[in-house]
Amino acid sequence: MKKSDFYFDLPERLIAQHPLAQRDASRLLVLDRADGSVSHRQFRDLMEYVQPDDCMVFNNSRVIPARLMGHAVGHTTPIEVLLLTDKGDGLWECLTRPGKKTRAGVDLTFGDGLLTATVESVQPDGNRLIRFHYDGVFLEILDRLGVMPLPPYIKERLDDPERYQTVYARTPGSAAAPTAGLHFTPALLDALAQKGVRLAFVTLHVGLGTFRPVKEEELADHVMHAEYYSMDEQTAQCINETRAAGGKIWAVGTTASRTLETIADERGHVRAQSGWTDIFIYPGYRFKVVDHLLTNFHLPESTLMMLISAFASREMVMEAYRQAIAAEYRFFSFGDAMLLY
Structure with missing residues (x-):
């Protein structure tokens, strides 16, 4: 598979330059992996998809003024x-x-x-x-x-640096935010917990290697930069118990996905551990533990596009992106969200 298989033309006007006034006011494109159908919703509608006793896994890394x-x-x-x-x-x-x-x-x-x-x-x-x-x-x-290191495609000044942090960010160490989590508010997290959803946290310190352009045309030749991750016993227990009971594992963001897939064994079982991961997920990869993936919209030809195309399929993802562009969704870090269900 080639890098150019993941190219799409994105109008510059769709690159979000600032966060919305309300974190959870963003739009949500839902891609049903069973049939490739696309639904256009609001982020708050996430509550309709997640079920009691599911486990939602967040990356609690905090961006440092790097x-x-x-x-x-x-x-x-x-x-x-x-x-x-x-x-x-x-x-x-x-x-x-x-x-x-x-x-x-x-x-x-x-x-x-x-x-x-x-x-x-x-x-x-x-x-x-x-x-x-x-x-x-x-x-x-x-x-x-130090100064918060905003991505180069954001040209406007960010008045409140906390808007480039998730509300649950706890562990300093990232050079970039795990942006899928930027949509969550304390009220939404409380509502999920009250519904019976189990909330769990991992840490993956996001480096710029995740976002660097893929230079090699053949994906098999690309080498990822290693990033530090950690999972505690409480989170490992939550994931294992959820799977044993028939619940679903939700990964909030590609960084949470990469952490879970690094740690999981072939049966999808996880254990508390920490270390460094350079896992590169692209089509052909078989996911071991992640059932549903919540993410933002990504850059053309990026490793993140390749990861979500492994989770659904390249054809489904490219068609969903075509529809997102036609419907003028906001892209990248401060943009709208996508649920691969």
Whole structure:
């Protein structure tokens, strides 16, 4: 299967530049995988599809203010550093711009020296391994110096950074939001719980590797960047008990899906664990634990398009996208939602 199989033409006007005033006021396109039919609903109508004793799994990772502006020691040229992956002990994998100013051995400074760093190496893909030096708590320093790293297709300023966080975000570490969850409100979560839906949480720290363009034409040649995930015993028990009782597992977002499919064995059984995943899901993959998938609308030729095309079929997904464009759904991070049922 080829990358070009997942191309579609998207009018720029359909790329949502800002969130709606109400999180759950977005539209919901429902794709029935049994027959390929498409329904046009509102996100609040999700309540009609989820059943008591189903388990809905959310990614509770929180986006950190991962974009830093600084300069090399002894120079004034601005250097942008985007934190991607925490390697431990102050070492981060980063994107830098301009790259020629961040060769191995270069010392960097941010915020008048409140935070300093050293570029330790340049990776084969161009990313930098940078070790940061600081006194105090790193995340607190980031809160003072860093900026929320919005995707490049969002051109407008975000007045409230919390709108790029889910209401249940708890564990800091992502460079991008798990955007399918942005539609949920505390009231909607309460309504789900009151209906008898079991709510469970995993953590997958979203790196930019998930969203990077696929360069290889043959999908089998594409390599995903690894991302950190974690599932606790409470969530594992919820999933296993739900499946044993005949309930359905709902994944809120592609990141939750990738986490669940990484952890599940061939029988769909999960256990508490943490680690790193570079799972790449594309058509031909057999899902082991996810029954229903709630997601946003994705970029052409992206790994996320390939994942949802594995969950339904490429033909069903491309037709649903054709209808979404014709009906002028809002696309990408602040856009509308899609339920693959």
